Amino acid sequence: xxxxxTLLLSRIQFAANISFHILFPTITIALGWVLLFFRLRFxxxxxxxxxxxxxxxxxxxxLSFAMGVVSGITMSFQFGTNWPGFMETVGNIAxxxxxxxxxxxxxxxxxxxxxxxxxxxxxxxxxHITATALVAFGTTLSTFWIIVLNSWMHTPQGYEIxxxxxxxxxxxxxxxxxxxxxxxxxxxxxxxxxxxxLVAGVSAFRWILGERSRxxxxxxxxxxxxxALLIPVQIYMGDMHGLNTLEYQPQKVAAMEGNWxxxxxxxxxxxxxxxxxxxxxxxxxxxxxxxxxxxxxxxxGVVPGLNDFVAEDGTPQHPPVMQVFWSFRVMVGTxxxxxxxxxxxxAYMWLxxxxxxxxxxxxxxxxxxxxxxxxxxxxPMAFSGWVATLAGWYTTEIGxxxxxxxxxxxxxMAVAEVPAPMVMGTLIAYLAVYxxxxxxxxxVIAYLARKAxxxxxxxxxxxxxxxxAQVAALTPAE
Amino acid sequence: xxxxxxNPADWLPWAFAxxxxxxxLVYVVLDGFDLGVGILFPLAxxxxxxxxxxxxxxxxxxxxxxxxxAVGLLLVAFPMAHGMILSQLYLPVFAMLxxxxxxxxxxEFRAKARDRHKALWNRLFFVGxxxxxxxxxxxxxxxxxxxxxxxxxxxxxxxxxxxxxVGYSFIGAxxxxxxxxxxxxxxxxxxxRLSLWGVVSGIAAVSLTTPLVSDRILAKWFSxxxxxxxxxxxxxxxxxxxxxxxxxxxxPFAGDRHNWLPFAASSVLFALAYxxxxxxFYPFVxxxxxxxxxxxxxxxxxxxxxxxxxxxxxxxxxxxVLAYVIFRGKATELRYE
Ligand code: HDD
Ligand code: HEM
Ligand code: HEM
Numbered sequence: 001x002x003x004x005x006t007l008l009l010s011r012i013q014f015a016a017n018i019s020f021h022i023l024f025p026t027i028t029i030a031l032g033w034v035l036l037f038f039r040l041r042f043x044x045x046x047x048x049x050x051x052x053x054x055x056x057x058x059x060x061x062x063l064s065f066a067m068g069v070v071s072g073i074t075m076s077f078q079f080g081t082n083w084p085g086f087m088e089t090v091g092n093i094a095x096x097x098x099x100x101x102x103x104x105x106x107x108x109x110x111x112x113x114x115x116x117x118x119x120x121x122x123x124x125x126x127x128h129i130t131a132t133a134l135v136a137f138g139t140t141l142s143t144f145w146i147i148v149l150n151s152w153m154h155t156p157q158g159y160e161i162x163x164x165x166x167x168x169x170x171x172x173x174x175x176x177x178x179x180x181x182x183x184x185x186x187x188x189x190x191x192x193x194x195x196x197x198l199v200a201g202v203s204a205f206r207w208i209l210g211e212r213s214r215x216x217x218x219x220x221x222x223x224x225x226x227x228a229l230l231i232p233v234q235i236y237m238g239d240m241h242g243l244n245t246l247e248y249q250p251q252k253v254a255a256m257e258g259n260w261x262x263x264x265x266x267x268x269x270x271x272x273x274x275x276x277x278x279x280x281x282x283x284x285x286x287x288x289x290x291x292x293x294x295x296x297x298x299x300x301g302v303v304p305g306l307n308d309f310v311a312e313d314g315t316p317q318h319p320p321v322m323q324v325f326w327s328f329r330v331m332v333g334t335x336x337x338x339x340x341x342x343x344x345x346x347a348y349m350w351l352x353x354x355x356x357x358x359x360x361x362x363x364x365x366x367x368x369x370x371x372x373x374x375x376x377x378x379x380p381m382a383f384s385g386w387v388a389t390l391a392g393w394y395t396t397e398i399g400x401x402x403x404x405x406x407x408x409x410x411x412x413m414a415v416a417e418v419p420a421p422m423v424m425g426t427l428i429a430y431l432a433v434y435x436x437x438x439x440x441x442x443x444v445i446a447y448l449a450r451k452a453x454x455x456x457x458x459x460x461x462x463x464x465x466x467x468x469a470q471v472a473a474l475t476p477a478e
Numbered sequence: 479x480x481x482x483x484x485n486p487a488d489w490l491p492w493a494f495a496x497x498x499x500x501x502x503l504v505y506v507v508l509d510g511f512d513l514g515v516g517i518l519f520p521l522a523x524x525x526x527x528x529x530x531x532x533x534x535x536x537x538x539x540x541x542x543x544x545x546x547x548a549v550g551l552l553l554v555a556f557p558m559a560h561g562m563i564l565s566q567l568y569l570p571v572f573a574m575l576x577x578x579x580x581x582x583x584x585x586e587f588r589a590k591a592r593d594r595h596k597a598l599w600n601r602l603f604f605v606g607x608x609x610x611x612x613x614x615x616x617x618x619x620x621x622x623x624x625x626x627x628x629x630x631x632x633x634x635x636x637x638x639x640x641x642x643x644v645g646y647s648f649i650g651a652x653x654x655x656x657x658x659x660x661x662x663x664x665x666x667x668x669x670x671r672l673s674l675w676g677v678v679s680g681i682a683a684v685s686l687t688t689p690l691v692s693d694r695i696l697a698k699w700f701s702x703x704x705x706x707x708x709x710x711x712x713x714x715x716x717x718x719x720x721x722x723x724x725x726x727x728x729x730p731f732a733g734d735r736h737n738w739l740p741f742a743a744s745s746v747l748f749a750l751a752y753x754x755x756x757x758x759f760y761p762f763v764x765x766x767x768x769x770x771x772x773x774x775x776x777x778x779x780x781x782x783x784x785x786x787x788x789x790x791x792x793x794x795x796x797x798x799v800l801a802y803v804i805f806r807g808k809a810t811e812l813r814y815e
Contacts, residue, residue: 063586070582084561092779095554099783103790110543114536416565
């Protein structure tokens with residue numbers, strides 16, 4: 001009992017820590033590239049609005065980056081404090097991957113982020129651009145390594161077990177394990193979508209507050225366009241990812257679909273309350289044969305059921321159904337909301353492009369075309385990427401239980417023998433700190449947005465239409 | 479002392495222990511100075527505080543990465559030891575992490591939050607830095623005590639915690655001597671002079687206790703010819719301490735020349751103390767329980783990392799130096815421009 005309590009608490013603590021951590025990488029990974037985009041637009045067009053956009057978002061980047069770094073340090077200590085069994089068993093494989101992440105990615109990001117944030121007036125323009133690019137590249141590289149490790153935990157290959165310890169037999173197979181390409185692509189897209197909605201949402205907020213500057217227009221258009229372009233790709237990628245999972249972790253897909261019996265014509269459930277005791281769903285609402293069509297591309301396609309994954313003695317060998325089932329629906333639901341909102345917004349901006357104030361030739365989108373309710377809808381969606389990303393990770397990770405490394409070791413095998421009350425104490429403290437920091441983080445973003453909007457009201461609007469005169473004073477290389 | 483270089487299973491653990499030792503040392507010196515600046519923070523006034531922040535702003539993140547590397551190397555090269563050490567140190571590790579979180583984010587928040595919240599973030603920056611230093615010193619103390627946990631060892635660990643916090647303040651103050659001018663520099667000189675005595679007592683306390691805890695270390699220190707290896711350490715340290723003291727008394731020199739000297743000398747002093755410790759514990763990674771050879775991961779995996787490290791580490795050093803060169807000179811208030 002004691003051991004189980006420690007196990008459960010350690011799991012909750014790990015989940016809390018990594019959930020908190022992933023929020024910030026999700027932002028920095030893509031925001032780095034978006035900042036590079038702003039910075040390059042400024043270098044090419046010498047239009048001050050891009051620099052203003054850069055200056056605003058670089059502050060949020062700096063804040064997110066710091067949150068990502070400090071919560072990431074917590075992650076790397078967790079392996080030792082709570083999960084010593086993990087490294088003792090698969091350390092020969094996880095170790096080099098983590099080491100490469102630190103050596104190739106973390107140092108790169110950490111060294112150049114200083115130049116990116118504070119070097120604008122100290123280094124030549126090309127070096128500042130290079131630093132920005134290297135930071136963006138570094139975050140992407142670190143995503144790659146950590147996703148390789150995580151994917152290997154889901155679909156391990158290229159190893160052998162000798163005396164209960166894993167040894168690498170092929171690094172190529174380990175790195176390019178079957179689920180890695182899908183998971184990496186899905187995560188990168190998730191990050192870009194999160195940032196697209198964040199940029200669009202915060203800009204919509206500034207617009208609602210009455211700021212009519214050119215930079216707000218530019219940012220709002222950038223955000224909505226990226227979102228509208230990427231969300232269909234993400235949905236397609238998610239579908240491919242699901243098919244890959246069907247092949248390697250059928251029990252996870254069975255849980256995602258809430259399907260108990262293997263068979264054809266399995267419905268796509270829109271709502272249900274899976275009941276593991278009774279081994280059936282209550283209050284089912286579904287599209288007939290929907291799941292069969294999505295997973296097998298034909299109504300009579302056979303979809304695996306959870307009852308295939310029960311041991312002789314009746315203990316389930318599949319993940320907890322309720323959590324996986326609902327996390328999956330939250331992710332897909334958020335994805336659908338993103339699709340609806342971004343396309344509607346883009347359509348309005350395009351159809352009503354002639355409303356563009358000042359009517360400069362060449363404008364293909366006009367922010368003025370957005371109806372009020374749509375602007376208001378964009379504001380809460382600023383953090384929708386977080387919701388979908390967390391839900392997605394919960395689907396993936398809870399769906400792997402009871403395994404820690406699929407087929408190699410269970411989570412229970414890895415846990416440290418730390419007394420349960422101690423884990424409880426630290427867990428509560430972490431949660432308190434995280435809750436406070438999250439409130440502060442969102443509060444500061446809102447405050448920066450208000451301050452920017454207020455700055456405009458107070459007459460700093462001079463740059464908004466007088467283009468050229470301002471630009472001459474500030475060369476891109478400055 | 480040195481391994482058999484013809485046998486990978488023999489020299490790889492040694493190489494990784496050296497690499498890990500090196501990154502801990504680099505971490506202690508580099509993050510030491512920025513944690514120290516955090517500890518000294520409340521002693522300065524508002525304008526000075528902004529310059530203090532400016533003096534560490536572009537560096538602190540890269541400095542902390544050395545901690546990530548050190549724990550990463552422990553994790554990958556000595557998986558057995560990693561679990562043993564860190565689950566023994568569960569609570570101090572937790573305290574350190576909370577400290578690191580608080581100071582890292584307070585650093586960013588204070589620059590962006592509304593004015594009435596700034597004082598709160600300033601306080602958290604100090605509290606976080608202090609907690610981190612105390613926790614690290616506490617862990618060092620317990621480690622020296624062989625990870626045995628009794629009332630006496632806790633007492634000793636608490637003492638090393640305080641000494642390390644003072645040590646960090648000292649190296650932080652010498653950093654400020656280098657990066658600032660005028661009244662703030664004068665203040666920093668004062669802080670450095672005061673905390674130097676803490677450093678001296680800390681080194682003395684640790685040096686006196688270490689051989690008492692372990693007969694093995696006692697034998698290692700005072701047997702011939704090993705004692706010849708060790709003898710230069712205390713002599714050099716004493717000379718350095720004297721030199722630093724004289725410098726600090728006379729500084730700032732005319733034209734603010736050689737303002738980097740105290741920081742450089744302190745770094746060497748830290749390195750000497752560190753080498754002494756490393757010498758005493760080698761070849762153990764968990765004191766008196768597990769040697770680096772017993773704890774090491776598979777040679778194939780270590781080789782993969784080492785090959786990568788040989789290419790990447792020089793590049794890392796290159797661009798780390800670049801960052802210090804770009805932000806050389808006196809600190810100003812930080813701006814995102
Ligand atoms: C999808 C991406 C992703 C995922 C799944 C993780 N991380 Fe992370 N991590 C990043 C993406 C990232 C990043 C974008 O690269 C960060 C954010 C800010 C930064 O500096 O790098 C980062 C920072 C970061 C740092 C601080 C690096 C520094 O000092 O600069 C550490 C130690 C870790 N992470 C460790 C982990 C561990 C042990 C994880 C899993 C168990 C993990 N991260 C999951
Ligand atoms: C970054 C996004 C991630 C999130 C949000 C996430 C979330 C979670 C959650 C919620 C659990 C708990 C599952 C349960 O107990 O039922 C878990 C378990 C775990 N995950 Fe992940 N995970 C992420 C990435 C990773 C990565 C990249 C790794 C490996 C490097 C990893 C390693 C683990 C380990 C070791 C456990 C075991 C602890 C446990 O089962 O609770 N996770 N994760
Ligand atoms: C709307 C259609 C979507 C589908 C069909 C879909 C599908 C999937 C599937 C099947 C998984 C589980 C992978 C596994 O088996 O381990 C997954 C995971 C995940 N999803 Fe989605 N997804 C969609 C939308 C989104 C959106 C909009 C986001 C975020 C903006 C997102 C973020 C994630 C993340 C972060 C993971 C965990 C990492 C991974 O395993 O790739 N997904 N998704």
